Amino acid sequence: MPETIITVFIYLPGETTAVPAGRFTHSSELGIGTFDYGQRYLKRPNALPVDPVALPLGVRPKEANVNEGLYGAFRDAAPDFWGRLVISYEMGVPPESISEIDYLLATNATRVGNLDFRNSPGETEPELNPPHFNQLHDIMEASIKIQSGEKIEKHLIHLLRQGTSMGGARPKCTVEWDNELWIAKFSGKGDSLNFPQIEYATIKLAARCGILTPEVQVVSVEGRDVFLTRRFDRKKSEKGWLRHGFISALSLMQWDELDRVKWDYPSIADMMRRYVSADDIRELYRRMVFNIMVRNTDDHPRNHGFLVQGDKISLSPAYDIVPSIARPGVGTTFDLAMGIGDEGRKANLKNAISRCGRFGLSKQETIQIINELKEVVSKWKEHFNKHGVSEKDIDALIPSFMIHGEFADIRL
């Protein structure tokens, strides 16, 4: 059976050069991967797991047999739809013809987290070379062309590639600006609403609801709005960029991306109890309620993340929260992407309250959180207006926030 072997590197805390942590053997045919820590790595006093859940130190590693044989932290570091499109374009082959391992090797130093994947332990350190903010216009032009299947000049695709190794489907690129790294998310081809502006206003609303959020901005690049979110997994030091580890909730749970029936907030809360603070579990609850109130139905477990700083794991700042568009006059009931409570994924507050104990919350505390959020979210129109969303887009979003009428009727 053909197997591929690559070396997994890690940037340890305080270091800007990665060290080899071990060998990853992968069979794309079987969809199975096995990681073994290197003996020299294990002798390091500061050694950390490359995936704190799937591959803890001091335990014989189990093979990875979900998600095509990639351990969670490896999968999180791999590109998704957008990154795959850019990588395959540069390689000149269809995205489907590239193996998971080749995608891992093709990602560059702007990928999320603190891992790196190389052909051998001796391979040299790649440069972290994201484009500068003032090149955004060229990058956006390349992103528009790639979406329309047009030919792109070599230097433009190179520019886009340098910053494109993050996950997700939306066109995006990491750029450096003011000694910080930012993810620039562009409008998608054919978007009818200004999503950069809407995502910005929604993240700001989340912040007002007491949710931990990254620094965000909207900038206009030659007439087109771009949403910028500051990378929470990178920090510039005198030596260069320092990196924090990152795992998504999918990886915390070791769920399969296709096994959607398992996805469930209270189960994440149960697992969080082993790894993170009780405050973070309450924060997850707050994010779940916020997702209900703003109809963010794309709240799948890769849109929730955790930062790994040394041996400490904490909920990452929130990201990718955008109201989904609903049709006027069509029912106000909808589901989130993950289970909420006794009524499964049904997005309503009664359901959110039903399993509050699993989040370490009493009914009283839950009601307090819900009331706090209701107070803020009910003023979403003024808030969106103040944060630059156009009248036309606010009107289009009214059906997405329709549930508020119902909320007001629920006697808590």
Ligand SMILES: Nc1ncnc2c1ncn2[C@@H]1O[C@H](COP(=O)(O)OP(=O)(O)O)[C@@H](O)[C@H]1O
């Ligand atoms: N501020 C941030 N700092 C670091 N990583 C981030 C940040 N925001 C998002 N990410 C990572 O980038 C991925 C893609 O971003 P996301 O906003 O989810 O894009 P999309 O809308 O295309 O899904 C996320 O799944 C997460 O791993």
Ligand SMILES: [Mg+2]
């Ligand atoms: Mg996403």
